[in-house]
Amino acid sequence: METRQPYELAAAPARPFPVWNVVLFGATILTTLTAGADFAVGGGWTQEPADLAGYVRAGVPFSLSLLAILVAHEMGHFVAARLHRVEASWPWFIPVPFAIGTMGAVIRMRGRIRSRNALIDIGASGPLAGAVVAIPVLVYGISLSSIGEIAVEPNFLFGNLSLVKLLGWLFSGEAPFQGLGAVMEPQPLLYVLVKKLLFGVGPAQDVFVHPVAYAGVIGLFVTALNLVPIGQLDGGHVAYAVLGRKAERVGRAFGVVLVVMALLSSFSWLVWYLLASRFVKYGHPPVDDEAEPLSRGRKLVVAATVLLFLLTLTPVAADVL
Template sequence: MDQPVGKHECLACGHTDYRMTNSPIGELFEESCPKCEGDMLVQSRGEIPEKLETVKRSVDEHFKIWDFKLSVENMEFLVESDDQKKSFSNLLDDLRNVGYIARLVESRKGLSIQVEKSPEVGKSNVWINVGLLFATIATTFGVAGYWFLYGKNVLNAALFSLSLMTVLAAHELGHKISAWKNRVEASWPYFIPIPHPFIGTLGAVIKNKSPIPSREALAELGASGPLLGFFLAIPITFTGLIFSQPTGGETFLLGHSVSQSLPMPLIYILFEKSIFGYIPTALSPHPLAWSGFIILLVTWLNLLPTGQLDGGHIARSLLNQNKHFILTRTIGFALLFLTLIWNGFLILALFILFIVGNPHPGALDNVSKLKNSHKILAVSSLIVFILCFPIPLWIF
């Protein structure tokens, strides 16, 4: 489809762009420059540079263009489509091949596509991932399991480390598969070793190195890891609790009581009730039960619907940026209040408010609605979040 085009140049700063217009050469547009608000003059008509024309043809193939403004720095098209979700997905595929990305947004004028050069994807050094993996095995097996938790019992240390590392790896594999499926460039997992006597690790993270294309992809990327990790943690935790022994006193690790200092995930408490007939405050956990306990708490933490945590991805797929930012701040301050119940919530509140609490950019397609299947995925994640909610035992 051919549209009338005019080349505009700012008389103040020299910025040049191309716009859909029937205005004759020499016509002046006052305060129309997007950079300095200077006056723009129609310099010529009818031709667009080939690089910009390539992008325009791709947009024109998938959308009806009502208006556009093109420059070397960025391009914007006012469009419409009978199936905007499918049209935008196809457009993204076309633009990837020529080194561009696009965002679909709702502007004051209507549906808008914003196009810019694709950011460069940095190369990862896989040996860092391998090194951190072996370091985390060392801290979970050697430091926490063998040296501190289980008195140099190799079998118990191995059960603890293997079960913990397996579920963490499954969690990150879920993210990685989802990234592959949705054509998101992502690193291999970075495991986080810590020589802590109880846990040996702070989990693992995967870095997304390219924008997330759609709200569906955002929901999948957020939910895939926690859900897969949760479903693996369930049989591990239940089996571990079967082999755990009430001690008749307090809950012991390293010979010290932890029942008054650590809250228990709700499903952990339900499992204890079903196995023992009551909620023991005197449980000496089997290695599988303790690794399951850690995973359930990590799952709850990841599913907090804040910032760019896994739960934040899911919540952002359902909410616009402003509403999600308000939700993030609200949860952060709510956790500050919950320090009255357990002082460990203070660190988490500060983490949300000052580290991961920035506004979430969302997906490239921030307009199209979620499919019902992905809404079910979000509800499933909420159920898991509730089941993993940590509850201090002293309230019972």
């Protein structure tokens, strides 16, 4: 009689310590602290720090808030990928010594994703997890902000930094931004609704954003960028899971939308269009089981993701008033 050994799961291979991931995350903490301190001092939210400790304290509200959103976003992807047994790296954060101190983070995944349902889980988990953190951060940050009178109404759709406006200045010979001065933060639709409906900001008023509120706004804007349904962006994953190969046509159509928004609303959308079309590309790799029907729960996730995209869409991503 043949005896059999009890079935045992194969031990997972030992993973090397993610040294460079930790180094880049540490560098991103430093660059976002610097950006946060500059914003806090420049916006009058704190006095000029007298020493390094004061400088660090001034940058903490923005840095902590923004990194909480970005970490939630990336760990949403990471956990979903691991649950579906897709090889995924730890997040690679990208520090930069200007602007908000970071260009976000990416996770590298290897191997085919097994099913359409798994693709929705992996694609939608990041934006949804990030929004769960970003929305409370935004509301709390606005409660810390000041609401005051403004001389010029903000542009929520047609901005002064649109390509049409910039080209008009170029060909007219006028000095660009003449008579303009105040820099306006991005204006996601959800941010506008929270300002108007929750905090009662009037037509001749606006929010002078606290560093925490600014981090929340940036978090919503980053969510919108990721949910554009192109290629292997988060929105592209969801679009492919729903539409299959037709998703490429949808992505190309949204490429045209980005160019139109760059022309009429904010030139920064042209930058995202070039990055998405040249580096992310429009195509999407197939999943193993293309014929698998979407579960009811995944259809609800798709609906939530589309709603989140609409609420975070930011035609005027940068502007001066």
